[in-house]
Amino acid sequence: MNADHVAVVHDFITASQRARHSQEPSDLETVRRCLAREIEIRLAGPWTDEPWRVAHSGADQVVARLQEPSNAGNVLSTETVNMVAAGPDVLVEQLSTIAREGSRHTSMVCHIFTVEEGLITAIRSYRNDVGLPG
Secondary structure (H helix, E strand, O other): OOOOHHHHHHHHHHHHHHHHHHHOOHHHHHHHEEEEEEEEEEEEOOOOOOOOEEEEEEHHHHHHOOOOOHHHOEEEHHHHHEEEEOOOOEEEEEEEEEOOEEEEEEEEEEEEEEEEEEEEEEEEEOOOOOOOOO
C-alpha cells in the first residue's frame, strides 16, 4: 500500500468535509492544494454507449462544486468506511447520506483517486443515482 497516496486522499477528504461545512476561503484553498490543476472527475455512466460521464474538470470547478447548496454540510454527509491503495490509485468506499426536506437517503459510494506527484489528478466515482433526491 502506498501510504503517501492514501495520506493525500485522506487529507483531501478531510479538507472537503471541513470546507463543505464552513465555506471558509482558507478551507476551500486547502482542498485546492490537494488537487492537480487539470483534475478530472468522471462518474460511471448508466447502461449506455458511454461508460463515463465527465462531471467536473479543473481544480477551480471541483472547489466551486463544494460551494453549491447540494454539497452543504447540512445536506450531504459522508463516512469513509474503507481506503486502500494500489499503485497510483486509492480506492475509497463511503457511506453517503443526503438529508433534505425531512427525509434521509443513504447509499454506498465508491471513488478511485489517482495520485501523481503528491496531487490528485483524477477521481472516478461509482454510485447508484436511482432515487437520488433532486
